[in-house]
Amino acid sequence: MSASILDGKALAADIRRRLTETVARRVEAGLRPPSLRVILVGDDPASAIYVRNKEKAAAKVGITGDVESLAADSSAEELRQRVEAANADPGVDGLLVQLPLPEQIDPAQVRSWIDPEKDVDGLHPENVGLLASGEPRFVPCTPAGCLALLQANGIEVSGRRVLIIGRSLIVGRPLANLLSMKGVDATVTIYHSRSRDLERLGPQAEIIVAAAGQAEFLRAEHVAEGAVVVDVGIHRVDDPAAPKGYRLTGDVHPEVREKASWISPVPGGVGPMTIAMLLKNTVDAHGRRMGVDGDG
Numbered sequence: 001m002s003a004s005i006l007d008g009k010a011l012a013a014d015i016r017r018r019l020t021e022t023v024a025r026r027v028e029a030g031l032r033p034p035s036l037r038v039i040l041v042g043d044d045p046a047s048a049i050y051v052r053n054k055e056k057a058a059a060k061v062g063i064t065g066d067v068e069s070l071a072a073d074s075s076a077e078e079l080r081q082r083v084e085a086a087n088a089d090p091g092v093d094g095l096l097v098q099l100p101l102p103e104q105i106d107p108a109q110v111r112s113w114i115d116p117e118k119d120v121d122g123l124h125p126e127n128v129g130l131l132a133s134g135e136p137r138f139v140p141c142t143p144a145g146c147l148a149l150l151q152a153n154g155i156e157v158s159g160r161r162v163l164i165i166g167r168s169l170i171v172g173r174p175l176a177n178l179l180s181m182k183g184v185d186a187t188v189t190i191y192h193s194r195s196r197d198l199e200r201l202g203p204q205a206e207i208i209v210a211a212a213g214q215a216e217f218l219r220a221e222h223v224a225e226g227a228v229v230v231d232v233g234i235h236r237v238d239d240p241a242a243p244k245g246y247r248l249t250g251d252v253h254p255e256v257r258e259k260a261s262w263i264s265p266v267p268g269g270v271g272p273m274t275i276a277m278l279l280k281n282t283v284d285a286h287g288r289r290m291g292v293d294g295d296g
């Protein structure tokens with residue numbers, strides 16, 4: 001039997017629709033619209049595409065966005081000044097610095113410069129700590145998107161065995177904190193590059209989240225019959241049969257579809273959810289700054 005699809009594209013569209021209504025209501029009430037500033041350092045083509053997609057998605061829900069571009073050879077000090085200017089700007093609700101950064105700039109330092117109240121990526125140490133202590137302010141966008149995708153499809157997480165493959169700061173670790181939080185209540189195992197025995201641990205899991213950044217590495221033998229599989233990975237692989245000569249794929253091998261009960265596709269699964277959660281975090285930041293709650 002083929003797995004049902006965790007349709008991130010449709011759910012993200014739904015979330016964007018609700019956010020559009022929230023923004024319109026606030027503007028009607030006389031507030032300025034939410035705003036998102038993105039700082040892009042260098043000319044990495046993939047980063048430029050990600051930033052453009054974020055900008056477009058923000059504009060569609062009524063968030064005003066602007067992108068500040070810095071040259072690839074910018075110093076850490078130049079970037080710090082831009083971050084501090086955005087921190088001090090009362091017209092900026094959400095601020096993010098697009099990754100990866102050129103090698104002369106330490107991303108850990110940059111994360112700590114961003115005003116934690118504007119940190120819509122949820123990567124400032126204060127926000128990491130708040131999530132770890134079970135009282136999140138901003139949940140990083142990809143983990144938030146994974147949980148929303150499960151919940152919206154009625155998939156019970158509480159009490160279930162979840163295997164998270166990957167322990168990065170942006171995906172694996174915050175997802176483990178989120179899923180093991182009181183009220184979410186999953187039983188979480190983190191698997192990483194020094195872990196062993198995926199053949200044993202994989203089939204014990206009721207839910208697997210694959211975020212190792214390795215194309216199609218999760219195989220049917222790693223997955224129990226009927227498990228739920230969330231595929232975070234995104235890779236462009238050569239495919240002479242495809243019209244463009246390549247196709248997009250995830251961390252999960254296509255054969256897993258025949259074994260899982262639910263699976264998120266690539267593209268159209270976690271990717272659109274990540275952007276939707278960035279918009280949600282920005283609207284939430286605006287709401288807090290303007291003193292209006294939730295959907296208000």
Ligand code: NDP
Nearest residue numbers: 142166167168171192193211212213232233234270271274
């Ligand atoms: P990182 O490279 O930062 O982290 C990968 C993690 O996987 C590390 O913890 C690493 O272990 C672990 N790992 C690597 N190889 C293996 C292996 N063979 N077995 C077990 N664990 C392994 O990646 P990210 O977390 O940033 O991203 C992961 C994937 O998700 C990428 O494909 C990325 O493109 C995609 N992504 C997709 C997003 C979306 O919106 N759809 C958003 C963010 C990422 P160790 O810590 O030991 O090195």
